[in-house]
Amino acid sequence: KCFEVGKSVRSETGINEGASSVGYAAVELAGRIFSNLEEHPALLIGAGETGELVLQCLARRGSRHLCVVNRTPERAQALAAKYGAEAAGFDRLEEQLLRCDIVIASISSREPLLGREQLAAVMQRRRNRCLFLIDLSVPRAVEESVKGLEEVFVYDVDDLKGVLARNAEKRQGAVNQVERIVEEHTREFFDWLSSLDLAPTITHLRRRFDSISQGELDSLRNRLPEETFRKVEEFGRFLQGKYLGLIIKNLKSLSREGRQLEFIDMVNDLFELRGGERQ
Known part of the structure; x- marks a missing residue:
């Protein structure tokens, strides 16, 4: 049931978007700048926790040409190996800047x-092919004046905070939807749970009706054409x-009201359903 609720929440709301x-x-x-990340090589400078998260996200989005540059080559190699990326030292930084978008x-x-x-x-050697820079470093790793270069687009942590804030607003708007879905599935679950008490009584009630009906039919079998x-x-089966x-419908209705136990006892006594008594 938990997996079912989770699936409904993900498919019917925007709670996991952004x-x-x-x-x-x-x-x-x-992804907004380059609609198809597969076609644009990406370079990660740094191999810390945030860097690994970035690399993981890029790999999931389909980026096939990834490179990790780090001061410690061993760390770059270890991280790159996990995501099928290339590793390089700082001595190859300019080479990667020429290659990656x-x-x-x-x-x-x-x-x-x-x-x-x-x-x-x-940029001159790239023939002004646009370069997209995201600086997650604190303090910043990209010089402020770089923003003035043509075909170079620079974003920093402050810019990303705006993206995060907008996404948070969207998720907050989906919270009411999530609560409604969870409430609905919770009610269904407890209805099902309550119905477990009804199952033995309904089974024995059916058997009791079948027994009475069959007994009366047997007494008429040789007396009628x-x-x-x-x-x-x-007609007997229809009745x-x-x-x-009607009885089962009322049993289930009372079950949703939490009164099923008293009604079960009454039905058991009324129809002499000894096998349907609660244990």
Whole structure:
């Protein structure tokens, strides 16, 4: 039942839409700039927890050309191996900047790692092919003046906070839907749970009606013409179904009201359903 509720919540509401962390938001933003991430190589600078989350998100979104650059080559290699990415040292940073269209920096650095002059030279060699930079570093790894370069789009943590805030508003709007779905499934579950008490009584009630009906039919079998007997039998089954259906309907209705136990006892006594008594 829990899996069923979870599936309903995910399919009927927007509760899981939109990024809820900086790493997810970075990849979401990249996906808005480049609709098909598969076609655009991505570079991750840094191999910490946030960097790993970014790499994981990129891989899930279908990015096939990924590279991790880190001060510690071993760490870059270990992380890259987990997600089928390439690993490189800082000595190959410029090479990767020339190749990749998406660059996400998540690294601790006292001074900006990517400066205006460096990126201006890179952009010239890229023939002004646009470069998308997301700086998740604190302090920032991308020099502020880089934002002035043509065809270079720079976003930082402050920009991503706006994305996260909008997503949070969307999820909050879905909370009422989620509560309604959970309440509905909870009610269904407790209805089912209550019906378990009814099951033995309903079973014995059906048997009791069948027994009475069959006994009366047996007494008439040799006293009526075959055609008349069949009509009586058919009418008897019809009446049995009507009355039995009415009793079962009321049992289930009282079950939803929490009064099924007292009614079960009454039905058991009324129809002498000793086998249907609660244990």
